[in-house]
Amino acid sequence: MKDFKALMNTGQYDFLRKEERLGKRIILLGLGGSYAYGTFQENSDIDFRGITLNMTSDLLGLTEFEQYEDDKTDTVIYSFNKMVKLLLECNPNTCEILGLEEEQYLIKTKLGQELLDQKGLFLSKRAAKSFGGYAGAQLRRLQNAIARDAVPQREREKHILNSVRNALEDFERRYGDFDRGSIRLYIDKAENPELETEIFVDAEYRHMPLRDYENMWAVMHNVVRDYDKIGKRNRKMDDNHLNKHAMHLIRLFMMAVDILEKGEINTCRRQELDLLRKIRSGGFQREDKTFTPEFYDILEAYEKRMEKASRESLLPDNPDMEKVEAFVEYVNRKAIEGGYLEGNTWY
Template sequence: MISKDILKNKEYDFIKTNKHLGKNIILLGLSGSYSYGTNNENSDIDVRGVALNRKSDLIGMTSFEQYVDDNTDTCIYAFNKIINLLLNCNPNTIELLGLNKEHYLYLNEIGQELLNNKKIFLSKRAIHSFGGYATAQLRRLQNALARDSYPKEEKEKHIFNSVKNAVHDFSKRYSSFDEGSLKIYLDKSNQPGFDLEIYLDANLKHYPLRDYKNIWAEMSNIVKDYDKIGKRNKKKDDNHLNKHAMHLIRLFMMAIDILEKGEINTYRVHEKELLLNIRNGKFQKEDGNFSDDFYSLLKEYENRLTYAANNTSLPEEPNMTKVEEFVMSVNERVVKDEI
């Protein structure tokens, strides 16, 4: 069991010395496998937390959103930022409000206030946020399986779908381009060993070079990932594959609890054995694919989530009035130097 004493280790000194953290921290907790109850001897210790915005952030010229320490796998969010993430039922942050008591490494009065108010953040937005994360997790699983077991033509189709999804997302992150000016499609190939190949038609004018470089790099990386077939470390990759499968089912479990019970249960006490069985490869076949039992389990949870989404008593939107009152109450105390 991980104790609060880990924060005394030298590698966590930044928590005390960083100007945005220190006395501003209201909550620190374990994240990842330890918080879910699915840790093993190889699990990393991940820490997540919340720190109040400083007075100068609120009415001055400074700003703070989050602090990340890669060395210790620690991420500490600014209070105002995490509120916005919680409003969208972001799975990576909402789970911080549902830890087991012993998994909170630090919790002061304001942190407890946040936990006491956790239900005001819950709404039907969880359907889309958890559903989106589950879809992404399933895509990772499918992509990995496709790299290893699909015929060449099927792999090419899979790469095509991944690139097409990436192109669809480019407009949100890069300079926009006219519809049809970047066209991805499958056509007959002239290359030996390929019946079908992905082609690109590009017709861009006066387009920012750096954005184009990033777009090309993303598409190139997708293709490179698939081209690593035969070079992979099977044991290591199987571990990742099983971990993806476990997190996929875990996301469904958490979403169903939120929608059916209005509860955030991060530690999966009743399903711990099942999740560990998935992580330990009990549902994976010799050829690397997953058994019919796993896909039956996945279908069951998909159906349960659909039912929960259609029958939840959660409101369409979070209780913005109460959220605003809570945020104003906390930030007002910061500005008045009361905390």
């Protein structure tokens, strides 16, 4: 295993210490991606994910801050308030940060430990929808990629349309009471001369917040972009891409089941590594790029287990917002008063 703490202290990560919004305001920083899951390979990318406290001007003034990204090092650090909102939705990409093994944390301050101690506040039956939605997106990417060379363009367009509709489910759930307009997606004869059919949009909105509008279109744009990326890869890259999606599909179900059955976030899948690595290495893929019946049997078993766990889970339907509010207020008071420096000796 690489020495990630030594890497963190090299010059390429100086932004962790020098950026005004980071430095001693970081309460948690840990591994992300394959090194977090335990599925890394020799050439796997190194990802860091973390949480930093909001500044006083964010909480009492006019500034806004959601996350800091450093593309060169694949590092993403969320503001505490943004992280809370994502955790309340059981967002898989952010729940992961609270489920690492001890040695996978590179920075953990006193407040960071308190957040880990309180992670149960954010766990609810929403995990079935959130993790299931992400898993469904992975499955659709598999289906889309496999279908790319096997079906006519008009059929591929249907795959994209279904993917877009399903990707919007999470958005619509978060804005379930939204009544400021509507959107209709459908397929018709193409206006693009290079296509036979294409997806069209009829949308009508009134007094819609620009950021919400932008987020909705970003969801749809990302699906189309990801599909186009698959179409441009060579055969070898496609195989790697497909197997990686297949692995993450099963991993997402594994994490969801742990949350619903045990009330635990377990990001590193140490007990299932043999299965996940077999999927990642193409152990369930046929020569024609489709997957074996055994893979779909595993998938079906996890889907049924998650559905059962969702029905029988002792977790609440939704988080206790009164307790969440109290904890968030406690942390943000520390951020304003400087109390976050207590026990903070990471550099």
